[in-house]
Each structure stands twice: as structure tokens, then as C-alpha cells.
Amino acid sequence: MLRAKKPAIYALLLFIALSISLAAIEKEPLSEYASRRARVAAEIKGNALILYGNADSELVKFKQEDNFYYLTGFSEPDAVLVIDSTGDQPEETLFIKPRNPSQERWTGVTTSSGSDGQKATGLKSVQVLSELSPTMARITQRGRKLYTLNSDKHTMDQVRTFNATDIQNIAPIMANLRVRKSPTELTLLEKTIKISVSGQEAAARIIAPEVWEYQVEAAVEYEFRRRGAERPSFPSIIGSGPNSTVLHYNDSIRQMQSGDLVVVDIGAEYGGYAGDVTRTYPVNGKFTPRQREIYQIVLDAQKQALAAIKPGVTMQQVHQAAFNYIRSKGYEREFPHGTSHYLGLYVHDVGPSRIALEPGMVITVEPGIYLDKEQLGVRIEDDVVVTENGYRMLSDFPREIAEIEALMARSSSNPQR
Numbered sequence: 001m002l003r004a005k006k007p008a009i010y011a012l013l014l015f016i017a018l019s020i021s022l023a024a025i026e027k028e029p030l031s032e033y034a035s036r037r038a039r040v041a042a043e044i045k046g047n048a049l050i051l052y053g054n055a056d057s058e059l060v061k062f063k064q065e066d067n068f069y070y071l072t073g074f075s076e077p078d079a080v081l082v083i084d085s086t087g088d089q090p091e092e093t094l095f096i097k098p099r100n101p102s103q104e105r106w107t108g109v110t111t112s113s114g115s116d117g118q119k120a121t122g123l124k125s126v127q128v129l130s131e132l133s134p135t136m137a138r139i140t141q142r143g144r145k146l147y148t149l150n151s152d153k154h155t156m157d158q159v160r161t162f163n164a165t166d167i168q169n170i171a172p173i174m175a176n177l178r179v180r181k182s183p184t185e186l187t188l189l190e191k192t193i194k195i196s197v198s199g200q201e202a203a204a205r206i207i208a209p210e211v212w213e214y215q216v217e218a219a220v221e222y223e224f225r226r227r228g229a230e231r232p233s234f235p236s237i238i239g240s241g242p243n244s245t246v247l248h249y250n251d252s253i254r255q256m257q258s259g260d261l262v263v264v265d266i267g268a269e270y271g272g273y274a275g276d277v278t279r280t281y282p283v284n285g286k287f288t289p290r291q292r293e294i295y296q297i298v299l300d301a302q303k304q305a306l307a308a309i310k311p312g313v314t315m316q317q318v319h320q321a322a323f324n325y326i327r328s329k330g331y332e333r334e335f336p337h338g339t340s341h342y343l344g345l346y347v348h349d350v351g352p353s354r355i356a357l358e359p360g361m362v363i364t365v366e367p368g369i370y371l372d373k374e375q376l377g378v379r380i381e382d383d384v385v386v387t388e389n390g391y392r393m394l395s396d397f398p399r400e401i402a403e404i405e406a407l408m409a410r411s412s413s414n415p416q417r
Helices: 006-019 030-041 067-071 101-107 116-119 129-140 153-160 171-177 183-206 213-226 241-245 288-306 315-328 401-412
Strands: 048-052 080-084 091-096 126-128 146-148 168-169 237-240 262-266 268-272 277-283 363-365 368-370 374-379 382-386 391-395
Touching: 030 067, 030 080, 030 101, 030 171, 048 268, 067 080, 067 171, 091 116, 091 129, 116 268, 126 368, 153 168, 153 288, 168 315, 183 213, 183 262, 183 268, 183 277, 183 382, 183 401, 213 237, 213 262, 213 268, 237 241, 241 262, 241 374, 262 374, 268 288, 277 288, 277 401, 288 315, 288 363, 288 368, 288 374, 288 382, 288 401, 315 363
Parallel strands: 048 146, 091 126, 146 168
Antiparallel strands: 048 080, 080 091, 237 262, 262 277, 363 382, 368 374, 382 391
16 A cells, blocks of 8 residues: 655645635526426326425435435435326425424525525425325325335335325436436536546556555545536446456445556545446556557547447437447357446436437437456446437447547546556
């Protein structure tokens, strides 16, 4: 393990303190959330929706439930959204915890109910949670369907207390809405993917023989926070040598050795949206002939998959393009996962898997080959948005062998490495 002298440590801490961005996280305009709620109200016309936000968890940084955030942009815990579409005009209400001045000394000021809450959230009505039960009693008396997310037992137990006769899952409707990204969503996705790419740059700067995987992880996640991300969008995967063949390895406890490859599969979360970018690096800066062979196969498979992307094709067809190429080289058994998934508020975002791609959909493209006996794994992953004529690359970062080696060479000459 490398050790720094005390003055260097103090200088680094000062640099970190001065570098952390104080800019507020960007969010979509309130009108965007209102438009989404209107679309849901139209989808469930004649019925109602009750949607629970995530509960508070002491001393853990809060993250809102994705569907709840998609419809409200509200990031406080223990809130409930009700959209009553049983009448001629839909009614929407956000139920929140009442303000607690003594608690706010510990955790900060929270949103008020009433007109202040309406102005802050864009919801037509913001009430305290004690009003939820009487509101739901009035709605369920009409005998209509009640939509909710039925994947959580606690939520279902709560919903059943309202004596609804017909409880339906809102998840398919939400997935269909979320799969096509709006211009404001694409703006946030481009920002978070750009931050994710900066994490790859940080990784390349520090990767070297005798460096520990956790040091690379620290450099990556520091870069995320320095650039304003809320958190990693998933546990960072820094897998070297034998760990490069473990698909979701995230222990980061091995010391990298010369001759290893290291898979760096990382993503930032910014404005609620997830990035997901993977590169594979030679630890000593140069690919061996065998590593070059496998890396080139994976890269060419990715190019085949990218070439297949256009409106009208499915993600299965994109996967098949990559799989067929890897199979032609004899490594189909070493490619055990799919090539693509949706990207959005969640890193493996919701959406029907078998529908044809449409403009505005954002997907990953990530073939890989994993040779356990050789302790050699390669994965290359990029994020793209489907366009009218094909796709647009969102994660522009070196991929070619010569580019990766040149990047590592520049990094090795960096005095901060």
C-alpha cells in the first residue's frame, strides 16, 4: 500500500475542501412532474392511485422511491401521493409529515403543508398525513379500482386498510411512461453520464501496479461528489485479475498487479438519474497479446450491437448482434449476460423488454467475455439514446486499444498519480 507523507495528506485534504462543488443539484421543472401526473390520471381514468414514497432511515442518506420521484420530484421521506381520477377532473394530493421544529434542528427544515407546500412542489394540494385516511375512505366508497405499487408488502398492508375492493398494480403503466425520456430527462442523463465519464478519467489516472482496488474506488467516487453527484448509482465495480471475471464484484480489496486487467464498471447519480459506463484497463498500461485479442473481440461485438440500434429493433436484436459476433469467435459460453438494459432513474431502469426501440429511449451496450481460468475479464459499456435514424453516444470516452494505452501512458506521466 502506498503511503503519503503528512504534508501531502494535508495538501490533499485542503484540495478536497476547496474543490467540492457547492452548486445545488439540478432538477426538472415542476411543470414536468405535473405533466406526468396528468398522463397517469388519464391512464387510470375512473379510478385512483395511491403511491408511497420511501420511509426515513436514520443515519442513512435518503433516496426517494423512483416512481414517486418521477411523478413529484419530492425528496422527503414518508410522503404519499394520491391521484383521484374518479371524477370529471382529476384531483392530486401530496400527504407529508407535519413539520417538527425540534427534529429540524437535527435534520434541517422540511416542507410545509398548505399553500407553501403547494408552491414548493407544484402539487394542487399538500396536506399532513393525518388527512390521508379520511381522503382514502371517500375515494374507496366509490367502489373503483385503486392502483398502487404492489411489490412492497408494507405498502400493500397499508393499502388494504382502506378496504379497496380491486387493487391493481401501477408498475406496468409507470414503466411504459418512464421508458421514453423527455428532453429534460435527457439533459439530466447527459449530465450524470458526463460525471460518470469523469470517474473513468479518475480511475485511469490512479490505476497502476501495487495500487489497491479500493484506492481506485475512492478516486472514482471522490470525482463523482466533486462534480456534484448525489451518490454512485450502484456499488462501484473495480475488479482486477481474478476479480475481473466476477460480474458484480464490489469488495474492492485486492492489490492490483502488473499483467492484470481491471474492469471499472461505475456510474454516478445526478438529479436522481443514473449513469453506467464500463472500461477495462491494463494495470501496467499495456495489453498483452492475449488481452488484446479478447479485448478486440469484445470491442468489435459492441460495435456490431451499436450498428444494430435504430427505431423498430428490439433490445434482444441488439443483444443478438453482439452475441453472434462473440459466438463466431468461439466465446459464447463466456458471455453470460445480456448486452443492454434501460437507463434512467434507476441503473437497470424499468420498461418493457420486448418492445421495439423508439427515439428517446436510453439504453446501455455492454458485451463482455470472462475467462475464469485465465483470470481475464473484459467488459466495455456505453450509454446511448435512440434517435430517429439510429443512436447518439452519450458516454464519449476512449475505447480503442491504442486509445486506452495512450490514456494510460498520459496518466502514468501525471505527477499526481
